[in-house]
Amino acid sequence: MSWDVIIMRFPESIQTMADLEILTSPVEDLPLCGRDAFRAKVSAAFAGTDWSEPNWGRWDGPAGTVDFNIGRDEAEALSLAMLHVRAEDQVIGQIVALTESEG
Template identity: 35%
Template sequence: MSWDVSLYKFTRRYRRIEEIPGDEQPQLLGSRSEVQTAVSEVFPGTNWNDPGWGIYDSEFGSIEFNLGKGESVRNLALHVRANTEIVGGILQLCERLCCQAIDLSDSSLLDQSEHPATGLEKWRKYRDQVVGESRG
């Protein structure tokens, strides 16, 4: 169980997901090594033992970065299990890659949200509820 976010580089910056036309084709985020470098600059210590799957662990929690299998990266999936402090790093990564992050829990664009951590907060509340119920 994780809070899932996908990073895409569009032909322009959108304010809302509804503005993205059906024929929009995401541009390349970069080569595998360029994306790995960007992730590692924002999230130092990310483990790239599997070149398509980076794992970042910190005192704030963890993120798994799924780059896919190709040498060119068109989108980056983030599986987040962390505190809200991690959201600032996700936004920095978007700036570094010139892309936008879509919160898959509510289809919002993180960089356009007044409260970009809202989806993560909701996920944490749900997770805590599920974990609490399963323990007793």
């Protein structure tokens, strides 16, 4: 199975896809967290993630591979992260744990 996942933060007024669909103007970028904090969260949820390229982490596990793209912008605060998932459904719990982690 292969899919892409975007992790980003929305204003609290947006809770559902219907809330997004009725928007008439762009939403402001809300910071997700700092780069170091995000790498730490990924490494906690996906132990053994390789961050030898600081903007691109790779986790290889028994269920497959997940790449974590945090972009080339050197700003400390991230507004989004992209996950490129080529893995079995077992990684869904780890992805949810990553998105629900504090900070």
